[in-house]
Amino acid sequence: xxxxxxxxxxxxxxxxxxxxxxxxxxxxxxxxxxxxxxxxxxxxxxxxxxxxxxxxxxxxxxxxxxxxxxxxxxxxxxxxxxxxxxxxxxxxxxxxxxxxxxxxxxxxxxxxxxxxxxxxxxxxxxxxxxxxxxxxxxxxxxxxxxxxxxxxxxxxxxxxxxxxxxxxxxxxxxxxxxxxxxxxxxxxxxxxxxxxxxxxxxxxxxxxxxxxxxxxxxxxxxxxxxxxxxxxxxxxxxxxxxxxxxxxxxxxxxxxxxxxxxxxxxxxxxxxxxxxxxxxxxxxxxxxxxxxxxxxxxxxxxxxxxxxxxxxxxxxxxxxxxxxxxxxxxxxxxxxxxxxxxxxxxxxxxxxxxxxxxxxxxxxxxxxxxxxxxxxxxxxxxxxxxxxxxxxxxxxxxxxxxxxxxxxxxxxxxxxxxxxxxxxxxxxxxxxxxxxxxxxxxxxxxxxxxxxxxxxxxxxxxxxxxxxxxxxxxxxxxxxxxxxxxxxxxxxxxxxxxxxxxxxxxxxxxxxxxxxxxxxxxxxxxxxxxxxxxxxxxxxxxxxxxxxxxxxxxxxxxxxxxxxxxxxxxxxxxxxxxxxxxxxxxxxxxxxxxxxxxxxxxxxxxxxxxxxxxx
Ligand SMILES: CCCCCCCCCCCCCCC/C=C/C(=O)SCCNC(=O)CCNC(=O)[C@H](O)C(C)(C)COP(=O)(O)OP(=O)(O)OC[C@H]1O[C@@H](n2cnc3c(N)ncnc32)[C@H](O)[C@@H]1OP(=O)(O)O
Ligand SMILES: Cc1cc2nc3c(=O)[nH]c(=O)nc-3n(C[C@H](O)[C@H](O)[C@H](O)COP(=O)(O)OP(=O)(O)OC[C@H]3O[C@@H](n4cnc5c(N)ncnc54)[C@H](O)[C@@H]3O)c2cc1C
Numbered sequence: 001x002x003x004x005x006x007x008x009x010x011x012x013x014x015x016x017x018x019x020x021x022x023x024x025x026x027x028x029x030x031x032x033x034x035x036x037x038x039x040x041x042x043x044x045x046x047x048x049x050x051x052x053x054x055x056x057x058x059x060x061x062x063x064x065x066x067x068x069x070x071x072x073x074x075x076x077x078x079x080x081x082x083x084x085x086x087x088x089x090x091x092x093x094x095x096x097x098x099x100x101x102x103x104x105x106x107x108x109x110x111x112x113x114x115x116x117x118x119x120x121x122x123x124x125x126x127x128x129x130x131x132x133x134x135x136x137x138x139x140x141x142x143x144x145x146x147x148x149x150x151x152x153x154x155x156x157x158x159x160x161x162x163x164x165x166x167x168x169x170x171x172x173x174x175x176x177x178x179x180x181x182x183x184x185x186x187x188x189x190x191x192x193x194x195x196x197x198x199x200x201x202x203x204x205x206x207x208x209x210x211x212x213x214x215x216x217x218x219x220x221x222x223x224x225x226x227x228x229x230x231x232x233x234x235x236x237x238x239x240x241x242x243x244x245x246x247x248x249x250x251x252x253x254x255x256x257x258x259x260x261x262x263x264x265x266x267x268x269x270x271x272x273x274x275x276x277x278x279x280x281x282x283x284x285x286x287x288x289x290x291x292x293x294x295x296x297x298x299x300x301x302x303x304x305x306x307x308x309x310x311x312x313x314x315x316x317x318x319x320x321x322x323x324x325x326x327x328x329x330x331x332x333x334x335x336x337x338x339x340x341x342x343x344x345x346x347x348x349x350x351x352x353x354x355x356x357x358x359x360x361x362x363x364x365x366x367x368x369x370x371x372x373x374x375x376x377x378x379x380x381x382x383x384x385x386x387x388x389x390x391x392x393x394x395x396x397x398x399x400x401x402x403x404x405x406x407x408x409x410x411x412x413x414x415x416x417x418x419x420x421x422x423x424x425x426x427x428x429x430x431x432x433x434x435x436x437x438x439x440x441x442x443x444x445x446x447x448x449x450x451x452x453x454x455x456x457x458x459x460x461x462x463x464x465x466x467x468x469x470x471x472x473x474x475x476x477x478x479x480x481x482x483x484x485x486x487x488x489x490x491x492x493x494x495x496x497x498x499x500x501x502x503x504x505x506x507x508x509x510x511x512x513x514x515x516x517x518x519x520x521x522x523x524x525x526x527x528x529x530x531x532x533x534x535x536x537x538x539x540x541x542x543x544x545x546x547x548x549x550x551x552x553x554x555x556x557x558x559x560x561x562x563x564x565x566x567x568x569x570x571x572x573x574x575x576x577x578x579x580x581x582x583x584x585x586x587x588x589x590x591x592x593x594x595x596x597x598x599x600x601x602x603x604x605x606x607x608x609x610x611x612x613x614x615x
Contacts, residue, residue, distance in 0.1 A: 012558075013064065014372045018197055019593040019600075022068070022151065025203030026602040029067045030610035037098060037613070064378060064541060066204035069102060071147035074253065075246055076103030079157040082245040083173050083222040092175060100611050101181070104146040104156040105246065106209055110585065111140025114395045116159065116244075119171055121211065123221070125164035127232040130218045132174065134160060134211040139586065142191075142210045145389075149207025150194025150592075151600050152607065154179035156209070157246075162221070164232045172243060173222045178209065184603045189214035193595040195585070200381025208589060239333050241340070248340060250390045251347035252321045255314040258350040259307060261383050262357055265376060266303040267530040268545025269361035272368070273300065274527050275549045290364075291526060297519040299364040303357040304522075304529050305485035308478070310350050312465075317346055320419070338417040341403030344396035351386040352393055358383050368544055368551070373558035375542035404450075426451035435503040437511050439479075442486040445503065449496045477529070480522050487515040 016024060039045040063070070077096050080089060095101045112118045120141035123132045136142055143149070149156060155177050162172040178190050186192045191210035198206070221228055225237035237243065273291035281288050290296050324339040362369040362376040369376050387393045407420050416424055426447045435441060470478060490497060490511060497503050522529075537546045543554035594600060609615045 017593070018202065021065070021202055022194075022205055022594055023600065023602050025063070025065070025068055025205070026152070026600075026606050028063060029069045030606045030615060032063060032067075033069055033099065034610060034615050040098065063203070066147075066201040066382070068148045068150075068152040068203065068205040069099075070204060071104045071149075072096070072099070072102050072153065074250060075105035075147075076153075076155070076157055078249045079105060079173060079222070079246040080175070082249065083157075083224050083243060084175070085222075085224045088175070088219070088222060088224075098613065100613070101155050102148065102153045102607070102611065103175075104149040104153040104207070106143040106146040106149060106156045107159040108143065108145045109140060110142050110144040110208075111138070113145075114392055116171055119159060119161060121158065121160040123158075123160040123162050123172070123174055125162070125218065125228055125232050126215075127164075127230070129215070130230055131215045132162075132218060132221060134158065134174070134176065134214040134216060136191075136210040136212070139583070142208050142586075144195060144208050144585075145206050146209065147204045147206055149178075149192065149209055150205040151207075151594050151603075152205050153207075154181055154184065157222070158209075162228070162234070164228050164234050167234070169226070169234050169236070170240070172226060173246075174216060175220050175222060176214075176216055184599045184608070186598065187214075193589060194592050195589045196592045199384070200378065201385055205594075208586070238331070239336065241336070242328075244340075247390060248343045249321070251343040251396075252314075252317055254347050254386055254390055255310065255317055255350045257386065258354040258383065259311045259314055261379055262303060262310065262354045263307045263530075263533040264535055264540055264545075265358040265361040265379050266300060266307060267533050267535050268374065268376060268540055268542045269364045269369070270300055270304070270526050270530045271547070271549065272365050272374075272544035272551060275551050276366075291523070294516060294519055296364060297523060297526070299360050301484055301519055301522050301526065302488045303361060304526065305481040305488070306353060306357060307533070308481055309485050310354075313346060313350070317342060335417055337403055337406075338419060341400045342419055344391065345400040347386075347390060348393035348396045348400075351383065355380065355384045355387055365544055368555060371543065371555065371558075373543040373555065375540060375545070408451075422447045423451055435497075435501055435507055437487075437507055437514060439482050439486045442490045445490065445497050445501045446493070449493070449500050452500045453496070477522070477525050480518055480525075481529075484515070484518045484522060487511055487518060491515060 011020075013021065013024065036045065077093070080092050080096060084092060092101075096103060107116065107119070109119055109121065111120060120137055121143065122135050122137065124135070125132055143158065146153075146156060155175060158174050158176045159171050160174060162169045177187065178192055179186055189212045191212065192207060194205055194207050218228060218230065225239075225242040227235040229235065270291070273296055274289055276290045277287040278290050279287060281292065291300075320339060320342060324335045327333075327335060358376065358380045362374070362380060365374060365376065368374055372378065391399075404420065404423075407414075407416065408423060411423060426444075435445060494508065498508075531547075537548075540546065543558050544551055546554060589595065606615070
């Protein structure tokens, strides 16, 4: 079994080279995911609840900086479930589920990530041979970013412009083998490698992929929604965006992931703040816990409230996702635009807020928060990536804005879907809502703001749900968190409220007082609230946030592990750029030591035995 803090020949992860980090990640991942296979064999899990199993592993400390197998579970398999017809699912799913093939998801190209209708990779149907010819016409058409593609995956879902009978039918998905299953060598016509070092997620093995007139069978086009018949006839999908389904699923999953990361960061920072004593509240007194400073409470407590708010929201979004997908199966597409808008908005808001909160948690820990051993810099690197992948946040919020504007324009002519029904109420009150400094009053205020600017998403507090299922004491604390979260954002977005609601100066002043009172009321329960996240030290992997509070001893123990304390200089620096972006990116990628060899030894030692069930 893996040790708590996986090391590579005695050197902690932080001090591994780029190549060693990948090799370590492969070893950790195949051992960790062998557990999933064992649970399958013992009937303790199935493809229906793989979300929890995978979520537990992919969000865990064993795979601290991501996993080369992550995309296999997070996008390759969901894409097959979402876009392959039954016959194709029967062929590919069992092999994917037991990992006898390892997949990735290749959509983004060097030249396009957001504008997917502009992707350049082509899949041209040849009726004579009943094959598709995959081709990358330019360097910018190279797939760039797919997780696990650099040295690990042997299959992937490729998104390409479909051509048949001389006509382009837009982007569609194809399942494509890119490496030999025995030798793991790239197949003829495939150019593949990894893209190089990144801000974080350096264990994910993100890759590049180019096609040189590479042929695949017609039946490798995923044909649940659209089809190409043997003679090349194109049969279009009921809805052009059903092909985008895999992205919606991942956006929903990312909201859950943010809950994990935010809970982890605020647990570390709050516990450290209870241990750390610095300066005196009154001259002559002993130094006080920094958690006693209102400024520290202002930095941290809203993150505790946000973690709960995001968890409730993620669960509600998951229910909506499943409801809408059941309707899609019955042919009812009515709520698809709402699901898309909701997934876009909540992925963007939760990732942006979590990145800001994790950075604030780091800053709240002073110099010790800047240590890699605190786990806060690593957590920030992981979270900030989520603001970009699966749809850059700006672009996704614009999609939500588009949906809200459309909804508003049809306010009187169309029944509203559940998550935007509030727009009717806000409209009916003609924006002259009386202001009240209560949770409900603040939510109503934001609904009015949303109504006016039609780009604010509203915040659906599940207060009723809490009152049914919790004890009076816990209800009081949870209400304090709800109050905190609402008053915090009311004060943060005061300009909107002042512009669009009749809130008075006096009410703003009492709101401020109420905010500070709530911080004070929450203080006695702050450590208990993060303990309630029940994150084991093995998950936190932090010198600052361990349950026993031995912060200083742990900091010193970790420092002594640095090879710099054992020997002189290490490391070197990298070259700089001359502005030729794509060529330079490719040249830099080719400098990666991982690309120096066609197949890394870990394939034969770990990956292949794992895929053959021999591990
Ligand atoms: C559960 C527990 C788990 C715990 C933790 C688990 C750990 C794992 C965590 C997760 C890790 C995740 C790793 C991910 C790695 C990264 C992968 C990637 O990044 S894959 C690539 C992602 N790329 C994108 O997201 C591209 C973004 N761009 C787009 O989506 C589109 O270009 C666009 C939506 C911005 C525009 O699309 P376009 O076709 O140009 O549409 P138009 O703007 O012209 O029209 C909009 C129109 O279409 C509707 N629409 C758009 N998209 C969708 C959709 N997906 N579904 C439904 N409808 C859609 C939209 O509503 C508009 O409709 P209209 O009626 O016309 O207004
Ligand atoms: C860690 C990581 C992992 C990834 N993994 C994968 C993967 O496994 N598979 C995969 O296919 N992709 C993957 N991606 C790629 C990711 O999906 C893209 O980076 C993302 O979609 C953004 O596209 P881009 O990078 O080309 O940026 P661009 O689309 O070029 O956008 C750059 C900037 O331009 C602005 N912009 C662009 N379009 C608009 C607009 N319409 N309106 C206003 N502003 C705009 C935004 O500010 C944006 O930040 C990954 C990315 C990262 C960072």
